[in-house]
């Protein structure tokens with residue numbers, strides 16, 4: 075978009091330079107500038123059209139990943155490429171969270187906000203693959219394929235981004251996420267830990283504190299939330315996909 079605007083500006087300047095020939099032409103080129111379609115460029119992914127309920131396909135699936143942290147309290151958004159009521163409501167919650175018109179339709183302003191929030195590798199701006207995998211660099215050795223582990227981690231990061239925003243945009247401390255079987259064994263992880271699937275993250279207290287993190291996680295699509303009072307979780311909060319298991323007794327969960 076910046077390139078296009080610069081091009082348009084250059085054309086306008088050129089037009090202005092020649093304007094002594096035809097003064098009326100000076101104002102004319104200015105009009106198309108704001109009217110130029112602005113497909114916000116992004117190194118990771120761009121959507122080609124507005125999406126709303128009833129749509130399906132890969133563009134919907136990519137949208138669902140970005141709004142996975144907005145399923146509502148206790149909810150979980152299916153990343154299935156089908157724009158149903160759940161996706162509509164998640165989009166509306168995302169829009170509301172960022173002060174956009176909450177109509178549940180993903181159009182230009184929603185995509186612009188997503189572009190603003192994502193890095194060129196598709197991760198949200200405030201979280202990185204490297205912090206959610208401090209086990210290895212190729213995502214191998216877990217209970218799912220490397221590709222699946224990495225894409226699960228991506229969804230987890232978008233949930234964390236939603237949680238971070240809801241808590242005032244203060245940094246959330248991620249101490250780890252994906253583990254190969256070897257890494258999991260070495261830290262004494264549960265044999266079927268969600269860390270082996272790439273969709274778990276262990277959070278430090280940060281400025282929020284363990285209980286605030288555990289409580290907030292309930293609104294952002296985490297099936298597993300384990301924190302203070304649950305065995306082995308007094309020094310971190312574990313958030314993950316998987317079946318609903320919320321236990322942080324010292325936090326009233």
Ligand SMILES: [Zn+2]
Nearest residue numbers: 274275276312
């Ligand atoms: Zn954990």
